Amino acid sequence: MGxxxxxxxxxxxxxxxxxxxxAPIPWNPQPFALDFRYGELAGxxxxxxxxxxxxxxxVAKRPSRLRYGDPRGLPELRAALQGYLWxxxxxxxxxxxxxxxxxxxxxxDLCTRLLLDPGDRVVIEDPGYNLARQAFLTAGAELxxxxxxxxxxxxxxxxxxxxxxxxxxxxxxxGSILSAPRRQELLAWAARHGAAIxxxxxxxxxxxxxxxxxxxxxxDQTGRVIYLGTVSKTLSPTLRLGYxxxxxxxxxxxxxxxxxxxxxxxxxxxxxxxxxxxxxAYERHVRRIRRRNGERRAALLKALRERLGERVSIVGTxxxxxxxxxxxxxxxxxEAELTERAAAASLGLYGVSGLYDRPDDFExxxxxxxxxxxxxxxxxxxxxxxxxxxxxxxGA
Amino acid sequence: MGxxxxxxxxxxxxxxxxxxxxAPIPWNPQPFALDFRYGELAGxxxxxxxxxxxxxxxVAKRPSRLRYGDPRGLPELRAALQGYLWxxxxxxxxxxxxxxxxxxxxxxDLCTRLLLDPGDRVVIEDPGYNLARQAFLTAGAELxxxxxxxxxxxxxxxxxxxxxxxxxxxxxxxGSILSAPRRQELLAWAARHGAAIxxxxxxxxxxxxxxxxxxxxxxDQTGRVIYLGTVSKTLSPTLRLGYxxxxxxxxxxxxxxxxxxxxxxxxxxxxxxxxxxxxxAYERHVRRIRRRNGERRAALLKALRERLGERVSIVGTxxxxxxxxxxxxxxxxxEAELTERAAAASLGLYGVSGLYDRPDDFExxxxxxxxxxxxxxxxxxxxxxxxxxxxxxxGA
Numbered sequence: 001m002g003x004x005x006x007x008x009x010x011x012x013x014x015x016x017x018x019x020x021x022x023a024p025i026p027w028n029p030q031p032f033a034l035d036f037r038y039g040e041l042a043g044x045x046x047x048x049x050x051x052x053x054x055x056x057x058x059v060a061k062r063p064s065r066l067r068y069g070d071p072r073g074l075p076e077l078r079a080a081l082q083g084y085l086w087x088x089x090x091x092x093x094x095x096x097x098x099x100x101x102x103x104x105x106x107x108x109d110l111c112t113r114l115l116l117d118p119g120d121r122v123v124i125e126d127p128g129y130n131l132a133r134q135a136f137l138t139a140g141a142e143l144x145x146x147x148x149x150x151x152x153x154x155x156x157x158x159x160x161x162x163x164x165x166x167x168x169x170x171x172x173x174x175g176s177i178l179s180a181p182r183r184q185e186l187l188a189w190a191a192r193h194g195a196a197i198x199x200x201x202x203x204x205x206x207x208x209x210x211x212x213x214x215x216x217x218x219x220d221q222t223g224r225v226i227y228l229g230t231v232s233k234t235l236s237p238t239l240r241l242g243y244x245x246x247x248x249x250x251x252x253x254x255x256x257x258x259x260x261x262x263x264x265x266x267x268x269x270x271x272x273x274x275x276x277x278x279x280x281a282y283e284r285h286v287r288r289i290r291r292r293n294g295e296r297r298a299a300l301l302k303a304l305r306e307r308l309g310e311r312v313s314i315v316g317t318x319x320x321x322x323x324x325x326x327x328x329x330x331x332x333x334x335e336a337e338l339t340e341r342a343a344a345a346s347l348g349l350y351g352v353s354g355l356y357d358r359p360d361d362f363e364x365x366x367x368x369x370x371x372x373x374x375x376x377x378x379x380x381x382x383x384x385x386x387x388x389x390x391x392x393x394x395g396a
Numbered sequence: 397m398g399x400x401x402x403x404x405x406x407x408x409x410x411x412x413x414x415x416x417x418x419a420p421i422p423w424n425p426q427p428f429a430l431d432f433r434y435g436e437l438a439g440x441x442x443x444x445x446x447x448x449x450x451x452x453x454x455v456a457k458r459p460s461r462l463r464y465g466d467p468r469g470l471p472e473l474r475a476a477l478q479g480y481l482w483x484x485x486x487x488x489x490x491x492x493x494x495x496x497x498x499x500x501x502x503x504x505d506l507c508t509r510l511l512l513d514p515g516d517r518v519v520i521e522d523p524g525y526n527l528a529r530q531a532f533l534t535a536g537a538e539l540x541x542x543x544x545x546x547x548x549x550x551x552x553x554x555x556x557x558x559x560x561x562x563x564x565x566x567x568x569x570x571g572s573i574l575s576a577p578r579r580q581e582l583l584a585w586a587a588r589h590g591a592a593i594x595x596x597x598x599x600x601x602x603x604x605x606x607x608x609x610x611x612x613x614x615x616d617q618t619g620r621v622i623y624l625g626t627v628s629k630t631l632s633p634t635l636r637l638g639y640x641x642x643x644x645x646x647x648x649x650x651x652x653x654x655x656x657x658x659x660x661x662x663x664x665x666x667x668x669x670x671x672x673x674x675x676x677a678y679e680r681h682v683r684r685i686r687r688r689n690g691e692r693r694a695a696l697l698k699a700l701r702e703r704l705g706e707r708v709s710i711v712g713t714x715x716x717x718x719x720x721x722x723x724x725x726x727x728x729x730x731e732a733e734l735t736e737r738a739a740a741a742s743l744g745l746y747g748v749s750g751l752y753d754r755p756d757d758f759e760x761x762x763x764x765x766x767x768x769x770x771x772x773x774x775x776x777x778x779x780x781x782x783x784x785x786x787x788x789x790x791g792a
Contacts, residue, residue: 162407
């Protein structure tokens with residue numbers, strides 16, 4: 001008697017298979033002692049008292065019936081965001097254009113599900129944000145990476161596509177601002193091809209000595225732009241609160257999708273954010289941490305200048321919470337050597353090459369995406385001093 | 397000169413098109429004055445003080461760096477859930493089997509994405525939970541609805557499929573408990589076909605005078621069962637906190653998917669729930685509301701018996717937070733007439749026919765899914781008195 005055949009294993013969907021076979025994007029459970037990872041904030045900057053009070057009020061105001069909420073988000077939060085977007089970003093929209101989501105990542109995900117089929121083309125910035133890139137790849141999209149220069153993503157020769165993903169206010173990671181002619185070119189392209197544009201306005205609150213740039217969404221006449229905002233860079237990435245501003249034609253299907261994927265964003269946190277915005281505490285907080293991050297940025301630029309001088313070229317300093325440092329004496333092929341040596345010395349440094357579509361371009365210099373919002377001035381100076389030492393070890 | 401062609405509109409993906417063309421599942425912004433909607437809880441049952449204290453502690457304990465968390469959930473919450481599942485449900489699992497999600501709906505959604513391709517077959521209970529059903533349909537699945545009787549879903553003639561969705565502890569909506577032979581039959585079927593089983597244990601905390609039933613997951617020898625738990629029926633559906641217990645082979649891809657769809661569940665609420673469970677406050681709360689809901693259930697059964705007597709047949713009373721009332725003198729074709737008249741009189745009544753795969757079965761009687769957890773005894777009595785009046789108007 002032969003042995004019974006072993007039962008078939010649980011098969012993954014095509015989506016699951018793409019996800020399982022993708023190169024993992026690393027996630028460190030513990031930060032390094034000195035860590036320049038971009039996207040992290042200092043715990044001491046969090047408005048603890050205001051948030052605790054707002055949460056406590058939200059708990060106290062709980063309604064007589066606990067029931068599933070509006071998939072689009074709490075009406076009071078959407079009204080508060082409408083006002084904030086107008087005051088803070090010069091963006092006019094209707095309350096019903098706004099969909100509250102669990103941070104930007106859920107925004108990307110809803111866009112990929114509702115707008116992309118496997119095989120569809122997506123225009124992305126090169127270099128660009130790796131988790132958005134991976135969301136599109138996992139959806140089965142064909143990527144069409146576009147070079148980025150001082151005017152942002154190049155838009156002259158965009159191929160037909162279903163979707164474009166851009167960071168017009170502050171290109172991630174190079175820091176450039178998409179120029180006015182390119183904005184028009186991008187919008188005309190989208191109208192021509194029936195494409196949608198995701199505008200990721202991830203750190204628009206931070207402008208250093210330059211005026212605010214209105215979002216691409218403000219120029220959009222044909223309902224192509226999906227604007228994506230977040231509090232991950234002003235309050236905390238752990239809250240998972242973000243919002244989409246949708247073209248009218250997409251409101252209904254996005255609300256249905258939000259309900260289908262998780263009903264709605266947790267209501268206590270939504271109510272707390274609504275209270276913070278409505279009371280003015282949120283914008284006071286933003287002004288305070290903008291100033292605080294300006295101090296950190298000044299300390300970083302000073303340390304880079306004094307320690308490293310001409311050995312690095314710094315770009316993207318006008319906005320946001322990171323700068324990009326090109327290492328002039330080190331080829332890109334040795335970038336990993338630098339970041340690995342840093343890690344061994346408990347220094348968190350992050351190479352830019354992982355954000356390129358082709359990481360292995362041997363024309364490029366090594367580059368570091370330096371986030372500074374989670375460190376104080378002494379830590380920033382100490383970290384750059386260590387970087388100096390490492391570069392000397394590497395002969396750069 | 398002819399006019400320029402109008403630009404193409406933004407096209408939806410196949411998923412988006414299925415979602416846009418699906419019949420909407422209604423959502424009422426406002427409850428009725430007396431509302432028997434299932435899945436809603438009384439605000440007065442929420443442990444306001446304990447939750448506020450736990451949240452305040454979580455805010456106060458915020459780390460020195462605010463950074464994206466573990467996609468699987470906070471380690472302390474997963475450890476607390478492991479203990480709770482063992483004490484409360486007799487379910488042994490490893491901490492790494494647990495994935496924290498934003499309520500059950502996100503659990504369904506992750507399962508559909510990772511395990512279903514368009515055209516795949518899914519076994520569902522008939523009648524069954526409409527939002528799970530819609531999640532499968534939107535994924536493009538072919539449904540294979542199986543009749544439910546007093547022993548739960550019939551399992552003798554299941555077709556090959558990729559996935560089965562079941563509520564073994566308390567069938568939604570009929571209330572039966574899946575019998576031991578059928579549990580074995582279902583597990584053998586899954587092993588034979590390489591299918592996964594989603595076990596939705598949505599209201600397992602509520603047993604009225606009957607012993608607890610161990611979950612299907614406890615019997616699973618071959619890694620087929622994905623267990624799904626939630627606090628939506630014990631704390632609040634607005635918190636959006638749930639958890640999957642995964643077979644080892646699926647842990648990694650589900651964690652990747654969770655990161656891709658929204659990074660992780662909000663951490664303050666995770667920390668608050670961990671504290672509630674670890675301190676014992678959660679289980680004290682569950683005992684308290686189990687007792688309280690037992691009182692409501694007794695009031696409902698008494699009102700149904702005294703007011704309606706033989707005119708209704710009540711099933712599914714042993715567990716959960718709802719009962720099913722078949723209206724003996726009213727054919728299913730008149731169910732909508734009853735619920736619409738009720739709505740006009742500010743009474744929320746919910747017909748069972750919408751939970752069937754074929755809503756228009758003229759052999760069936762009208763039936764009501766009566767949820768009672770959000771009402772007090774006087775409201776329950778008043779609501780059933782109104783139902784009595786409506787049935788008399790309809791001649792039933």
